[in-house]
Amino acid sequence: MAKRKIYFYVEVEELSGTHRILQLPRDLQLPMRQYFHANRGAWQELLRGGLINIATEPYTAENDYQPTIRLTKICKFFYSREEQNERSRGQFLIQSNWQTPGIKHFWESAKFIQHDYPIKNKVLLTLDYYRWRRRHRKYKNRRKN
Numbered sequence: 001m002a003k004r005k006i007y008f009y010v011e012v013e014e015l016s017g018t019h020r021i022l023q024l025p026r027d028l029q030l031p032m033r034q035y036f037h038a039n040r041g042a043w044q045e046l047l048r049g050g051l052i053n054i055a056t057e058p059y060t061a062e063n064d065y066q067p068t069i070r071l072t073k074i075c076k077f078f079y080s081r082e083e084q085n086e087r088s089r090g091q092f093l094i095q096s097n098w099q100t101p102g103i104k105h106f107w108e109s110a111k112f113i114q115h116d117y118p119i120k121n122k123v124l125l126t127l128d129y130y131r132w133r134r135r136h137r138k139y140k141n142r143r144k145n
Contacts, residue, residue, distance in 0.1 A: 005081070006033065006036070006079040006080070006081055007023055007029060007080055007081070007082070007083050008023070008024045008032040008033075008036075008078070008079050009021055009022065009023050009024065009077075009078055009079065009080060009084075010024060010047060010052060010074045010076065010077055010078075010088055011074070011075045011076035011078075012052060012054060012072035012074055012075065012088070013072060013075050014054075014070065014072050015070075015072075015131055015132070019075065020054070020086075021086075022088040023083065023084050023087045023088070024090075025089065025090045026087075027090055028090055036079070043077075044076075044077050045077075046094065047074045047077040047092065047094065048074055048076065048077050049094075049095035050073075050092050050093055050098065051072065051073055051074070051092060051093045051098050051129070051132055052071070052072055052074055052088050052089070052091070052092035052093075053069050053070070053071055053088065053089035053090075053092070053113060053125065054069070054070060054088050055067040055068070055069055055089065056070050066117070066118055066121075068120070068121065068124065069117055069124070070124060070125070070128055071113060071128035071129055071132065073132060074092070089115075091112065091113050091115050092113075093109055093112070097109060098132065098133065099133070099136055106129070106130075106133065109129065110125070110126045113125050113129060
């Protein structure tokens with residue numbers, strides 16, 4: 001019996017607190033499989049705590065197949081042997097990247113997550129990124145006290 005392929009998923013948290021489970025896009029599946037096989041003991045840590053873009057509405061003619069894109073936090077990274085249609089986007093920042101301090105780094109990372117989206121999405125993604133960093137700073141400062 002042939003081995004069935006594994007597909008990688010993320011459980012994400014939106015800024016509102018809503019959780020969703022999304023499959024990573026097809027173009028990330030092969031690199032993730034390669035990483036999985038090369039890092040058997042620690043592969044789940046790669047994306048956990050990172051930030052990833054997701055579409056918050058369906059791709060339809062009404063929105064010119066350009067839905068609103070938001071930045072979410074990855075709570076869990078896992079695999080399944082089943083596929084699903086609802087997928088994340090391919091732009092993500094690992095935890096150590098997005099938590100790096102400094103305004104220059106902020107703008108470099110913001111530019112990456114903005115990808116080639118329309119201006120509305122670029123603004124929303126930058127605001128989301130700022131909010132995630134601000135939330136992280138507050139949490140970090142609370143833990144110090």
